[in-house]
Amino acid sequence: LSTFGGLNAATYPMMVVDNNNYIHLVYSNNSASGKWQIYYKKSVDLGETWISYPTPLGDFTGGNTIQPTIAVDENNAISISFYHVTEDNHIDYYVVKSFDEGESITEPIRISGTSSDGSLTGFMGDYQGISSHPEYDFAIWSDNRNGNSDIYGAMIINYPMSSATSKWNLVSVPLSVDTYPPPYYSDLLWPEQDPVQVPWAWSSGGYVEAVDINLGEGYWLKVPSPNIHNYVGTPFVTYSKSVEEGWKVNPNS
Numbered sequence: 001l002s003t004f005g006g007l008n009a010a011t012y013p014m015m016v017v018d019n020n021n022y023i024h025l026v027y028s029n030n031s032a033s034g035k036w037q038i039y040y041k042k043s044v045d046l047g048e049t050w051i052s053y054p055t056p057l058g059d060f061t062g063g064n065t066i067q068p069t070i071a072v073d074e075n076n077a078i079s080i081s082f083y084h085v086t087e088d089n090h091i092d093y094y095v096v097k098s099f100d101e102g103e104s105i106t107e108p109i110r111i112s113g114t115s116s117d118g119s120l121t122g123f124m125g126d127y128q129g130i131s132s133h134p135e136y137d138f139a140i141w142s143d144n145r146n147g148n149s150d151i152y153g154a155m156i157i158n159y160p161m162s163s164a165t166s167k168w169n170l171v172s173v174p175l176s177v178d179t180y181p182p183p184y185y186s187d188l189l190w191p192e193q194d195p196v197q198v199p200w201a202w203s204s205g206g207y208v209e210a211v212d213i214n215l216g217e218g219y220w221l222k223v224p225s226p227n228i229h230n231y232v233g234t235p236f237v238t239y240s241k242s243v244e245e246g247w248k249v250n251p252n253s
Contacts (some may be wrong), residue, residue, distance in 0.1 A: 008126060014069050018076040022101055023047055026057070026068040036064035038082050042102045057096050058108040062087045071132035076101050079137045079156070080103055081130040084108075089118035093141045095130065095156055109152040116143040124149050134158065171199070172219050172241055216241070 013027035023043040030036045034139040043049060052196035058065055063086040071079045078098040086089050093116050094108040116124070128141035137156040142149050199219035210219050 004098065008067070016070050016072045016078075017248060018072045018078075018100070018101065020044075020076060022076070023044060024070060024072060024078055024102060025050075026070045026082075028066045028082075029065075035062075036066050038065045038080075040080065040102060040105065053241050057082070057105060057186075058084065058094060058185065060084055060108075067126070067128065069129050071130045071137070073132040073134050075134050077132065077134065077158070078105075079104060079130050079132040079139075080105075081128065081139045081141070082139070083109075083128075085118055091116040091118050091124070091143060093139070093152075095126070095137065095139060095145065097137075097156075097158070109156065111139060111156065112141070112143060112145075112152065113132075114145040116145050118235055120147070122142050151231065166220070169223060170218055172218050216244045 013025055015023060015025045017023050023046070025041045026038060028036050038058065039056055040053040041050045042053075043051070049109060056065065057068070057080060063084055065082055065084045068080055068174075070081075073079075079095060080097075080099070081093065081095045083091055084094055091112075092110055093112040094110055096108050097106045103143075122146060124142045129137070130137055130139040130155050135158055137158070138153060139156065140151060140153040142151050144150070198214065199210040199221045200207040200215060201219050202208075205227040207220070212221065
């Protein structure tokens with residue numbers, strides 16, 4: 001077996017079956033380009049034939065992508081997690097999602113907040129996994145960011161905003177977003193927003209344009225089409241805010 005930074009490159013393929021009896025398969029292979037990459041296939045006829053996704057998952061420009069795991073939720077959304085080892089031996093853990101039974105797959109979401117050093121001795125991997133729910137996923141993996149091979153985990157929030165162009169959404173950031181460290185900016189959190197619209201926040205008796213986005217605050221946002229945003233981070237369990245007399249909107253965080 002080839003190894004990278006204490007990780008086996010070739011591991012068993014992983015497979016799940018969704019509620020439509022579609023089979024979803026992920027595996028690592030190095031035959032196409034000489035570097036290890038992760039590939040996805042599905043079968044809609046109980047394994048008689050297979051449909052290949054046109055590109056490797058993530059399709060990083062350098063390094064090796066290895067050890068995929070896969071899960072499917074009750075709505076047939078697919079979650080796939082894996083390691084990526086860079087050319088200079090830095091290791092991170094990523095997740096990709098599909099909300100249309102493998103027809104399209106998101107760009108990789110990095111969920112390991114700190115890279116591991118693949119030059120250190122020791123073994124990692126083989127025991128990672130991911131579980132999937134319509135609202136969130138939980139992933140676990142091992143890395144050596146602290147000098148030892150320890151277990152880490154992350155919750156991936158599937159944060160939905162569904163709206164027609166002519167309607168508004170009351171939105172908030174439901175967790176501390178590791179992908180975009182604070183301060184949070186609206187164009188990063190909601191990149192598909194209407195170019196002529198920005199989030200609006202209530203301030204001093206009226207609505208003002210919001211650039212910095214604060215945890216737990218509510219914002220009105222108009223989006224051009226239904227979409228789903230994936231935020232990765234740590235939920236916050238307590239929240240306090242001073243309020244004045246009168247009606248207030250308290251977003252669900």
